Amino acid sequence: MKSLLAFMKKDWKEQLRSAKFFVLLGVFVLLGIMNPAVAKLTPWLMDMLSETLAESGMTVTAVTVSAMDSWVQFFKNIPMGLMVLIILESSIFTKEYRSGTLVLALTKGLERWKVLASKTLVLFVLWTLYYWLCFGITYGINGYFWDNSVACNLGFSVMCWWLAGLLTVMLMVFFSAVAKSNIVVLAGTGGAFLVIYLLSLLPKVGKYSPAELMNSTPLLVGAADTGAYTAAIIISLALCVLCFALSIPILNKKQI
Numbered sequence: 001m002k003s004l005l006a007f008m009k010k011d012w013k014e015q016l017r018s019a020k021f022f023v024l025l026g027v028f029v030l031l032g033i034m035n036p037a038v039a040k041l042t043p044w045l046m047d048m049l050s051e052t053l054a055e056s057g058m059t060v061t062a063v064t065v066s067a068m069d070s071w072v073q074f075f076k077n078i079p080m081g082l083m084v085l086i087i088l089e090s091s092i093f094t095k096e097y098r099s100g101t102l103v104l105a106l107t108k109g110l111e112r113w114k115v116l117a118s119k120t121l122v123l124f125v126l127w128t129l130y131y132w133l134c135f136g137i138t139y140g141i142n143g144y145f146w147d148n149s150v151a152c153n154l155g156f157s158v159m160c161w162w163l164a165g166l167l168t169v170m171l172m173v174f175f176s177a178v179a180k181s182n183i184v185v186l187a188g189t190g191g192a193f194l195v196i197y198l199l200s201l202l203p204k205v206g207k208y209s210p211a212e213l214m215n216s217t218p219l220l221v222g223a224a225d226t227g228a229y230t231a232a233i234i235i236s237l238a239l240c241v242l243c244f245a246l247s248i249p250i251l252n253k254k255q256i
Contacts, residue, residue: 003110007118011092015122020088027084028130031077032137039069040145067146068220071154074138075161075216081134082165085127086172090185092119093176112251116177120244123169131162152222160213160229167210167236168193170243177247177254210236 015021042065096102102115135158142148151157168189175188193211200209212232218224 004114004118007105007110007114008121011118011122015126021126024081024085024088024126024130025133028081028134029137031081032134033141035073035077035138036067036070036141036145038073039065039067042069065146066150067142067148068150070138070142070146071148071151071220072217074135075157075214075220078131078134078161078165079214081130082127082168085130086168086189087186089123089126090172090176090189091182092123093173094180094182094185097180113248116173116244116247116251119176120170120173123173124166127165127169128162131165151220153219153224153226156226156229157216157219160219160233161216163233163236164210164213167240167243170240174243174247174250177251207231208235210239 096115105115106112139148148154171192172185172189175185175192179185179188196209197211200206200211206212207228208231210232212229213236219226219229
């Protein structure tokens, strides 16, 4: 246990030393502010464009915004934050392979599964921290200007999207155990999620696909029941566990 905690401490120091922690912090804070800001500025922008549109024969009616507009922006923008996190953290394993620091740690008796557990926990904490920070900022600003209660099933919707993001992170962990290049890790993670998304487009398969967890609009407007997402939640959790379980024997047999 001491060796696991020591390796986690090293990983956290590396996050701070490389400035990735602060870059990602800035990205998610900015996204949290942007969501209500875009909604708040929409009437002003439409008013600015009204004269130009009127000359083209188009009539602009008064635009009323609410917290719903901000939450729609939240679910549109959060994929950008997840993408930045995956890109910046795709080398969390591979840089260890290249630098040889992992070999040194293993020769001192550190078990490979502890390396995997350490980095997985770091990524889990980072995604959870950034995601809920972004949500908290948006929720607080929305509450100041509007009423968050207009969004139905808000808590369930954000939990679903967090789980979908966690699955993406776990896919990155799996491909990090398989490959030695972060380019391959990115390609594998992106390709796997693309397959999951394409499967969600099939009528009989869609409700089982983890990509369904990102379909938040029906939940927000009350057009979908939370029970319809049960299968996707269970499969997503199972895939997260499977990614980690498969990564252990792969990393154990990997030539480093």
